[in-house]
Amino acid sequence: MRKSKGGFNLSITIENILKIESLSGLKILAGQSGIQREVTSVTVVDSPDGNEWVKGGELVLTTGYFMKDDPEEIEKQIVKIYNSGVAAFAIKLNRYIGVISNNVIEMANKLSFPIIYIPPNYKYIDIINPILLTIINEQAKNLQYSEKVHNLFTQLVINGGGIQKIVNALRNILGIDVAFYDAYYDKKYIKAFSDEFSNDIKLKILDEILLTYDHYQVYVDKRNFGYIITSNKVLKNDNAFEYDKIAIEHASTVLKLEIQKAISNRQVEARYRHEFVMDLIINNIKTIEEVNIRSNFYEWDLSTCLVSIIVDIDNFKKQYLKAKDMKKHYTMENTKLMIFESAIEVMKQYFNQVVYTTLSDSIIFLIKPLCDDKIKSIKQLKKICEEVCVQISSKSTFTATIGVGNYELSVMNIHKSYENAKRAIKISRIIYKCNTVIFYEELGVYKLLALVYKSNDAKEYYLSYLQKLMDYDLKKNGDLLNTLCCIVKNNWNLRATSKDMYVHYNTIKNRFNKISDLLDIDLGNPEQRINIIISLKLMEMAE
DSSP, X not given: OOOOOSSOOOOEEHHHHHTOGGGTTOEEEEOGGGTTOEEOEEEEOOSTTGGGGOOSSEEEEEOOGGGTTOHHHHHHHHHHXXXXXXXXXXXXXXXXXXXXXXXXXXXXXXXXXXXXXXXXXXXXXXXXXHHHHHHHHHHHHHHHHHXXXXXXXXXXXXXXXXXXXXXXXXXXXXXXXXXXXXXXXXXXXXXXXXXXXXXXXXXSOHHHHHHHSEEEEEEETTEEEEEEEEOXXXXXXXXXXXXXXXXXXXXHHHHHHHHHHXXXXXXXXXXXXXXXXXXXXXXXXXOHHHHHHHHHHTTOOOSSOBEEEEEXXXXXXXXXXXXXXXXXXXXXXXXXXXXXXXXXXXXXXXXXXOEEEEOSSEEEEEEOOSSSXXXXXXXXXXXXXXXXXHHHHHHSSOOEEEEEOOOBSSGGGHHHHHHHHXXXXXXXHHHTOSSOEEEGGGOTTXXXXXXXXXXXXXXXXXXXXXXXXXXXXXXXXXXXXXXXXXHHHTTTOHHHHHHHHTOXXXXXXXXXXXXXXXXXXXXXXXXXXXXXXXXXXXXXXXX
């Protein structure tokens, strides 16, 4: 079976013409391998410029009168009309031209271009009328068949048949295995006689399927919606191919309608889902009854403990604004959608219910805990969020920062969890920059410091403790401030600091004593240690 290219041709082949009873005198002289060339009409050419008057697909009839005095002219004319798309060349011999030369026969064979012998007693009208009548009859049969198939598929869609029933009907019409790959939703619909075909469609990747089986692209305005896939078969009659194309074209049309309807429904649902989730996270719903009514529409259970998770793409807006052309914007939009789909896919692997919505460069999830043990649940959720980060960075040039709010027992308080998740991302970007997972309740003192770190008072506070170390390092090319940071990081353990910095323990001990002398404080005093820790954190956030 050949691939459908959109629409169907109302034509017959050279082979069909040679089988017409009243034209039994026509014989193939050359180009036998081209007998499947399609004929859409018949015309007479008896002038040297006849090739300029053909449209393509004609069976050209000629007496050869204009070529009788120049044997080489036959070869030239055949090349001209072949290049014009003519289906075949039929010539009356033994009137003006006696024989066709071997050169012409060899050329026609090479081109698979049929040259047909017309007996001298055949009138043009005797050839033209039977061929046109056959073409018209084929047109009538094709149109009747087309109308029948069209009505079948139309009724199927009107009755709400859906894609699977369309595939079922197409298989029954073609009598062969049929499948449809929905490129928009990445779904496969199969109706087959053989297990081999079904297993191939289910298990093989799309590229392998398209290499193995006949397929017909379903597209609208150059957008690929998917492929109708059929098993190979031997055509049993001349009309089978044309009828198969008609059935596939009508199936393609109703499949487009079904997919566009599904896309439209999904867009409407996505809009209402977005509005509902946004109302929840901005505290725009005042009663639990409203929550229950709207959540039932999506079959969501929001009666249990929930947590808000924000997956925010790092530096997306900055790069989007830098892009100058629409092509780059379009590419970035596609990348953003792919990132969102990756995050949703990971979440759906672990949670039965995934409530989410999207903003310009972030996706927000409202998730139930995986277990009743809060500590265990947080560990599980952290691992899942880290997996989302890995998926995003492996599939794109972007990374993501993920903020997780506090668990809330009531959905009416989920807006608090959302605000906490937003703060977690903001603080995380101050401290860790990008590509991290941060839980709001793990931020500790950073929650308080985030409120004041930009103030002059905060700057005066941390400089009052650290300025002397900074001045010493600058003057002496020292490393005291960095050493102090490492000591704090290692919980004031000098031996651990020595290992961490790859410096001898005595060197770290001497530096520690020097820091104490310069700051003129007792670093063994817990209160003084707290002052130093806060100063270092404020400096880190400010920088």
